[in-house]
Amino acid sequence: MTEEKEEIVKRKVVVPGEVIIKGEDYLPGDWTTKEGDSIIANKFGLAEESGRLVKVIPLSGGYIPRRGNIVIGQVKDITFNGWIVDIDAHYQAFLSLNEFPRFISKNDLAEHYTIGDLLIAQVLGIKRTAVDLTLKSRGLGKIEKGLIIRVNSNKVPRVIGKGGSMVNLIKTETNCEISIGQNGIIWIKGENVEDELKAKKVILFVTEKSASEGLTEKVEKFLKENKTSGDKN
Amino acid sequence: MYITNLNKKEIEEYLKKGKRLDGRKPFEFREIVIEGGVSKNAEGSARVKVGETEVIAGVKMEVAEPYPDHQDEGTLMTAIELLPLASSRFEYGPPRIEAIETARVIDRGIRESGFLEFKKLCIKEGEKVFNIFVDLVVINDDGNLLDAGNIAAVAALKLAKMPVYDEEKGRIKYGEFTKKELPLSDKIPLSTTFYKVGEKILVDPTREEQEPSDGRITFTVTGGKEPVINAMQKGEEQTFSAEEIEEMVKELEKIFKEQSAKISKQIDKLGK
Amino acid sequence: MGYTKRSDGRKMDEMRKIEVKVGVVPNADGSALFAFGDTIAIASVFGPRPLYPQHSQDPSKGIIRCNYTMLPFSVTERARPGPNRRSQEIGKITEWALTPCVDLKDYPGTVVDVHVVILQANASTRCAGINAAAIAMAHAGVPMKEMVSAISIGKIDDKIVTDITKEEEDHKEGEGATDIPMAFLSKSGRISLLQLDGMIQTRRLKEAIEAGRKACKEIYKIQEDVLKKSLKEK
Numbered sequence: 001m002t003e004e005k006e007e008i009v010k011r012k013v014v015v016p017g018e019v020i021i022k023g024e025d026y027l028p029g030d031w032t033t034k035e036g037d038s039i040i041a042n043k044f045g046l047a048e049e050s051g052r053l054v055k056v057i058p059l060s061g062g063y064i065p066r067r068g069n070i071v072i073g074q075v076k077d078i079t080f081n082g083w084i085v086d087i088d089a090h091y092q093a094f095l096s097l098n099e100f101p102r103f104i105s106k107n108d109l110a111e112h113y114t115i116g117d118l119l120i121a122q123v124l125g126i127k128r129t130a131v132d133l134t135l136k137s138r139g140l141g142k143i144e145k146g147l148i149i150r151v152n153s154n155k156v157p158r159v160i161g162k163g164g165s166m167v168n169l170i171k172t173e174t175n176c177e178i179s180i181g182q183n184g185i186i187w188i189k190g191e192n193v194e195d196e197l198k199a200k201k202v203i204l205f206v207t208e209k210s211a212s213e214g215l216t217e218k219v220e221k222f223l224k225e226n227k228t229s230g231d232k233n
Numbered sequence: 234m235y236i237t238n239l240n241k242k243e244i245e246e247y248l249k250k251g252k253r254l255d256g257r258k259p260f261e262f263r264e265i266v267i268e269g270g271v272s273k274n275a276e277g278s279a280r281v282k283v284g285e286t287e288v289i290a291g292v293k294m295e296v297a298e299p300y301p302d303h304q305d306e307g308t309l310m311t312a313i314e315l316l317p318l319a320s321s322r323f324e325y326g327p328p329r330i331e332a333i334e335t336a337r338v339i340d341r342g343i344r345e346s347g348f349l350e351f352k353k354l355c356i357k358e359g360e361k362v363f364n365i366f367v368d369l370v371v372i373n374d375d376g377n378l379l380d381a382g383n384i385a386a387v388a389a390l391k392l393a394k395m396p397v398y399d400e401e402k403g404r405i406k407y408g409e410f411t412k413k414e415l416p417l418s419d420k421i422p423l424s425t426t427f428y429k430v431g432e433k434i435l436v437d438p439t440r441e442e443q444e445p446s447d448g449r450i451t452f453t454v455t456g457g458k459e460p461v462i463n464a465m466q467k468g469e470e471q472t473f474s475a476e477e478i479e480e481m482v483k484e485l486e487k488i489f490k491e492q493s494a495k496i497s498k499q500i501d502k503l504g505k
Numbered sequence: 506m507g508y509t510k511r512s513d514g515r516k517m518d519e520m521r522k523i524e525v526k527v528g529v530v531p532n533a534d535g536s537a538l539f540a541f542g543d544t545i546a547i548a549s550v551f552g553p554r555p556l557y558p559q560h561s562q563d564p565s566k567g568i569i570r571c572n573y574t575m576l577p578f579s580v581t582e583r584a585r586p587g588p589n590r591r592s593q594e595i596g597k598i599t600e601w602a603l604t605p606c607v608d609l610k611d612y613p614g615t616v617v618d619v620h621v622v623i624l625q626a627n628a629s630t631r632c633a634g635i636n637a638a639a640i641a642m643a644h645a646g647v648p649m650k651e652m653v654s655a656i657s658i659g660k661i662d663d664k665i666v667t668d669i670t671k672e673e674e675d676h677k678e679g680e681g682a683t684d685i686p687m688a689f690l691s692k693s694g695r696i697s698l699l700q701l702d703g704m705i706q707t708r709r710l711k712e713a714i715e716a717g718r719k720a721c722k723e724i725y726k727i728q729e730d731v732l733k734k735s736l737k738e739k
Contacts, residue, residue, distance in 0.1 A: 013733040016606070016643055017651025017692035031648070040692065042608060042650060044643040044732055059736065060535065061646020062553065074239065090553045090615050116238060129614045145246070147254070148239040154646075185239070193252045200254075211736050272625045273543060275578035285531050289624070291578025314586055316574060318549045318620035320532050325572060325588070368577040368586065370622075372547070373530050407581035 011048050011057075014041040020054055021047075029055030045154075046211070059211060063089045063153035063183040065131045069123040072143070072181035073133070075113050080106060083113055085121065087183045088150070091129050095121060099134035101141070118143040120179055120187070139179075146177075146189035147196045153184035155207040158215065166206060166219065173223045174199040198226060241445040248433035253442065259435040260484045262492065265384065269392040269503040276410070277393020279503075281385040283437065285375035287319075290385035291368050292393040292415075296405055299355070299362040307354020307362040311340035313369040313382055320374040320440075336369065338466045339383050339424070342453030343367075345463040346422035349390065353416030361403060365390075365415070376440040379451050383424040384496060390415055391500050420455040421497060422463060425488050427452075427481045429471050434481065436488065447471040450481060454489045507679060508662040512672045520656070520668040520720055523727055527644050527735040535645025537731070539637035541668055543627035548637035550645040552617035553609060567609030571600040571619040573634055579626045595631045596621075602635050602655065602688045602698035608648045617647050628671045629657040632686050635698065640728050644735070654724035655688035655698055658717045660705050665713050667720045680704060685713050689721040 014020055019038045028034040031043040032054055041047060045058040065071070065087070073087035082096040097104060104112060113119065120140050121133040135141055151159065160167050160180055171178050176190035176199045186203060190196040205222050209215055240254060247253055257263070263284030272278040277292035299306060313336040315323040323329075343349060354363040367389065369382045397409035428438050429448035438446060448471025453464040467473065511517070521542030530536035533549035540546070556562045573595040577583050599621060609615065619642065621634035632655035639653045659669030662679035669684060676682040683703025690697055696714070705713065 013736050015652060015729045015732050016649035017690075018729070033650075040650075042648055043646060044649075045646070046736075058646050060644060061648075062534070090612055091555060116241070118239065145242065147243050150239070193247055193250050197252070197254075197256050272545075272576070272578055274581050274625060278578060287530075289576075291576060293578050293583035295583065312577075312586060314574075314576075316620065316622060317572065317618070318530060318533070318547065318574075318622050321551050321554075327587075366577065366583055368583075370576055372622075373532050375532070 011046040013045070014047045014056060015044050016041055020056075021049065025052050027053050029053045031056035031058060057154075059154050060152060061154065063087070065089050065093070065123050065126055065183070067123055067125055069182035070120060070140075070180075071123060071133070071183040072118060072120050072148070072179065072185035072187060073183070075115050075117045075119065077115065078109050078113075083109065085119060085133060087131065087133075087181075088153075088185060089131065089183060091131055093121075093123075093131040093133050095119070095133040095135065099124065099132075099136055101135050113142060118148065118187075120181070143187055146187050147200060149186050149188065149200050149203060151184045151186060151203065151207045153182065155210045156180060156182055156184055158210040159186070159203055159206050161216070166216065169216070169219065169223075170199055170202050174202065201226060238444050240441060244442055244445055245431035245433065248430060248435065253435065255439065259433065260488060262437045262488070265492075265496065265499070267384065267388050267496070267499045267503065269388065274408070275389075275393075276396055277389045277391075277415070279385050279388035279392055280372075281381055281388060283377060283381040283384070284439065285373055286377060286381045287372040288378065288381045288385040289370045289372055290382070290389035291370070292389045293366045293368065294396055294405060295364040295366070296356065296361055296398070296403065297364050298360065299358075303351070305355045305358045306351035308351070308364045309340065309344060309349055309367065310364065311336045311343065311367045311369070311386060313339070313371070313378070315371050315374070315378075319371040322374065323371075334466075334468065335379055335382060338379060338451055338453075338464065339369070339386055340367075341464040341466075342383060342422040342424050343386060343390070346453065346455045347418050347420045348387070348422050348455070350416040350418055356398070374440055376438045376443040377426065379426045380424050380437065383422070383453070387421055387423070388496075388500050388503075390417060391421075392503060420457065421493065422453050422455050423489060423493050423496065424451050424453040424464075425485055425492070426450065427484075429473070434477065436484075448473065450478070452481070452485050454485065456489070456493055460486055460489050508664045508666075508676065511666065513670065517664055518667045518716060518719065520723065521670070523724070525640065525727055525731040527640060527731055533641070533645070535641040535643070535647070537637045537640035537644060539633050539640065541629050541633050542670070543625055544629050544633050545624040546630060546633035546637045547622045547624055548634060548641040549620050550617060550638070550641040550647065552645075553612045553615035553647065554618075556614060556616035559614075562614040564613050565610070567607075567612035567615040567617060569600055569604055569607055569609075569617040569619055571596045571603065571621065571638070573599055573621045573623075573631065575623040575626060575630065579623045595634075598698060598700065599631065599635055599638065602653060603638055603642065605690060605695070605697050606639065606649045606651055606653050607642065608650050611648070617642065617645075626671075628669055628674050628684075629686070631655070632657050632688070635688055636724060636728065640732060643732055651690050651692035652725060652728055653688050653690050653697055654721035654728060655686065656717050656720040656724060658685045658687060658713045658720070659683060660685070660703065660709070660713065665709070665716050667716055685717070687714065687717040687721075689718055691725045694718070
């Protein structure tokens with residue numbers, strides 16, 4: 001983030017092929033192309049200008065993995081040297097046995113993780129048609145118990161909030177642990193079923209209202225209206 | 234890509250506490266919404282939503298020769314298409330066993346209930362009868378296609394109107410309708426399918442709940458002085474004890490009473 | 506005398522009432538309904554997702570695959586379920602109409618599956634299907650350079666008309682009925698679908714194409730509008 005004042009014009013919804021803005025100085029950002037002096041949208045979403053860069057923020061469409069992302073996936077298959085993991089992206093992901101937190105032998109793969117197991121992992125690298133995962137970081141590994149929900153990956157930033165503000169609000173108010181995969185898969189663990197269902201409800205509420213203004217206030221209101229008997233106040 | 238079974242363990246944990254992932258109780262149905270007249274070229278049609286599951290039924294009629302062993306009766310054929318449109322679970326190709334079984338269970342329920350008065354579909358004994366085709370199409374699969382399909386078939390039949398029949402030519406004038414309903418009795422068949430997940434039993438699962446289920450029993454019931462079961466089907470590999478079946482039948486009586494009232498009310502409103 | 510009045514009273518260049526909806530199939534990545542009067546099409550889109558078997562994959566880019574199905578009760582005489590040659594041909598031309606819109610060079614080895622289902626038919630089903638599919642693909646977030654819109658232009662006897670009905674298709678007098686389905690890309694204006702069934706003098710083809718272009722501009726606005734509105738309610 002530079003010191004320059006960012007000119008954020010009111011976002012407008014655009015469809016593919018639509019001219020977002022005209023002007024020699026503008027630069028084509030994510031999901032746009034420049035033709036002559038027109039910036040054209042290449043996806044359905046919200047067009048945003050910041051300074052001279054014009055991009056489209058998609059609100060639909062699949063997860064696009066980026067290095068460093070934390071993702072939650074499901075083991076689909078075991079090969080001779082690792083696990084194939086489904087992370088709900090355009091391509092499958094691979095967790096090599098070398099990326100397991102400690103040394104394990106090739107024969108023990110199935111003992112550690114078997115088909116159907118859920119993992120929290122980190123994206124190590126992206127190849128042309130495959131994604132590599134690693135577990136060599138704190139907090140990564142198998143998920144046992146807890147409720148899993150899926151949201152569109154484009155809504156994840158809203159669920160997290162600025163500096164984690166939204167997810168922290170939900171965690172406190174529902175008394176649940178929550179882990180959010182950048183790929184839109186979210187894990188919730190509470191002390192009881194009611195709290196987990198409440199957290200699920202709130203997260204889905206956030207994704208439904210993700211394009212609206214004043215989301216934090218709306219969520220606080222929603223939380224008040226949905227107090228369960230397990231709440232403290 | 235389309236990860237299923239994410240919550241398999243959790244579903245069973247929740248059920249042990251009498252709860253489900255969407256907060257429902259084990260024997261609670263999702264909201265049912267019925268809409269009629271969704272496809273004008275059909276003799277009758279209905280769209281049924283059970284939660285997010287959506288099934289459309291269309292009734293078409295034909296004139297043909299009767300079967301040799303039922304010379305004075307019309308016929309019924311029920312089919313269901315599990316279109317890839319509705320779920321990445323479905324693929325193009327010949328009907329899968331799921332489609333075949335689902336259609337046959339729904340068909341059996343309608344046939345055995347006496348809902349459709351086959352003898353009244355006879356035009357000329359031994360020569361001409363009306364054949365009724367009920368085609369079910371899944372538009373969105375979120376579980377329990379058996380019960381949703383049954384409601385759609387029944388609603389479409391109830392809302393259908395007899396086409397104009399040209400006696401001279403012995404043909405149906407498609408596109409021209411009378412105001413007459415099909416020959417139906419008041420025995421409306423409603424199915425309730427009980428699904429076993431782990432050790433627990435529930436009704437009307439979402440797709441996510443249905444994935445870990447490995448056993449089910451469908452009961453098709455009609456009302457009257459007392460509820461009568463006209464068709465049953467146990468499906469999948471899991472087995473049931475006699476006690477479990479008794480428990481199901483108790484719930485069945487409650488569910489049937491409530492559901493049939495709700496559904497009849499909706500269909501009657503549409504008929505007006 | 507020629508065809509002076511349309512059977513349903515519309516003007517020569519008037520389309521039937523259009524109905525559009527987005528998100529009609531919650532399971533799909535994107536979906537839409539598009540209707541020209543009594544012709545109703547639903548489209549659902551899944552992908553981009555890995556394409557199996559691997560040997561069908563295109564290593565240079567993602568591809569789209571389209572299927573077209575008419576429901577048995579969508580027509581006056583029941584249509585037997587299952588694919589037939591007509592539905593396979595229409596699936597292919599739908600694919601050709603939509604492919605120029607998409608930009609899948611960053612998704613090699615993947616496929617975008619587009620399913621078109623006709624709920625109710627009164628001519629122009631393939632065009633309704635293409636219109637629904639374009640909205641559904643945008644809704645699904647498929648990377649697209651532009652949208653596409655389709656219309657059936659007809660020549661009924663000697664008149665060029667917009668959006669023909671089944672009744673008009675059956676017109677027998679004079680030069681009879683000619684069906685000219687066409688599709689235009691929204692930004693470049695290029696034609697991605699063009700078929701003809703009947704007869705038209707060479708000198709009149711241009712008139713038909715321009716009638717199609719005009720109608721498709723209107724259809725594009727409707728497609729754009731329903732997509733934008735789908736985000737606004739929230």
